[in-house]
Amino acid sequence: MPSKRFHRADTTPAGRLEEARLHDVLGYQMAQAAIVTDAVFKAQVGQPFGLRPVEYTVLTLIVENPGGSLARLARALAVTAPNITMWIDRLESRGLVRRTPSANDRRSLLLYATPQGQALARAATQRILDAERQAMAAHLTAGEHAILLELLHKVACARAAVSGDGAASSDV
Amino acid sequence: MPSKRFHRADTTPAGRLEEARLHDVLGYQMAQAAIVTDAVFKAQVGQPFGLRPVEYTVLTLIVENPGGSLARLARALAVTAPNITMWIDRLESRGLVRRTPSANDRRSLLLYATPQGQALARAATQRILDAERQAMAAHLTAGEHAILLELLHKVACARAAVSGDGAASSDV
């Protein structure tokens, strides 16, 4: 897999080819792209709803996976247990989610979104989806947009290989 | 563009379709994928070379764009000016980069990487590229890997549309 791809200019200032290039570093391109998605989130959800990115994700995951535990959430998001506790605290104090003791395992607390939480998550997601699509429309076709989502998902699936955690298996 | 894409199961627990889905949120998939790329960076560069992601990116951008200014770097990375000053301080104290007064604009400091900085950046990038490719090999074909880089770059190009900053134009 040489660096010859598409029609990009792969030459370096000094004219050497085959140089290790930042533009081919996935992590770098992800960070650059995240500048855009972060801005979209902030404008469409962060400011209007007063939700941090993590809060939104936690809330939505609870909505889409009712009855999950804190530990499961922590693994899914690669966040430490104390932090999950804090984020759930904030969501619960706003009446968006609630903790319910588990019947099977008395250590565990099951998470459910309140009707308000469900409504907020749904509204927030719809706003983001619309805004992302609009922001990308000038640069990505609808097909490319869909492909990008698929490829990113595949990257996320490589998580088990890179870190020893057994998470990300539930695709939560 | 309805949610019917590929062969994914687009049904929700309650059986309703067309629900706003987290899996279609670009920002969410980016965050999930970033868990992988962050882990790769940490293992391949962060720990071995003692470089933070921002430090590595700043260093490499200086290597690839000698003579740039701090302000230009700050815009390219969407980082505030005080933070760039701090990161450059750390790189300069390690002898990886140096600040040189500009002849044209006496306010400006031009950035250059030292030979050590160039060598470190090159080694780090090579390690990341190899490790990323290896980590993705089981989940992405070489073609998919290349397409992903292209699509992320296009997303990054949507930056001008989403925020009022005139940055990202130099493709630095």
Added chain:
DNA sequence: TATTGTTATACTCTATAACTATA
């Protein structure tokens, strides 16, 4: 008046350690 770069400072977010309760 705007821009470059710096300093000082506060805030947000995350990580670690220690603990209780349960399995």
Added chain:
DNA sequence: TATAGTTATAGAGTATAACAATA
């Protein structure tokens, strides 16, 4: 012994405000 959840605390990272120097 391992896991779920919490608390307390420290650290890393980022942002804001104010400033000096130059354009």
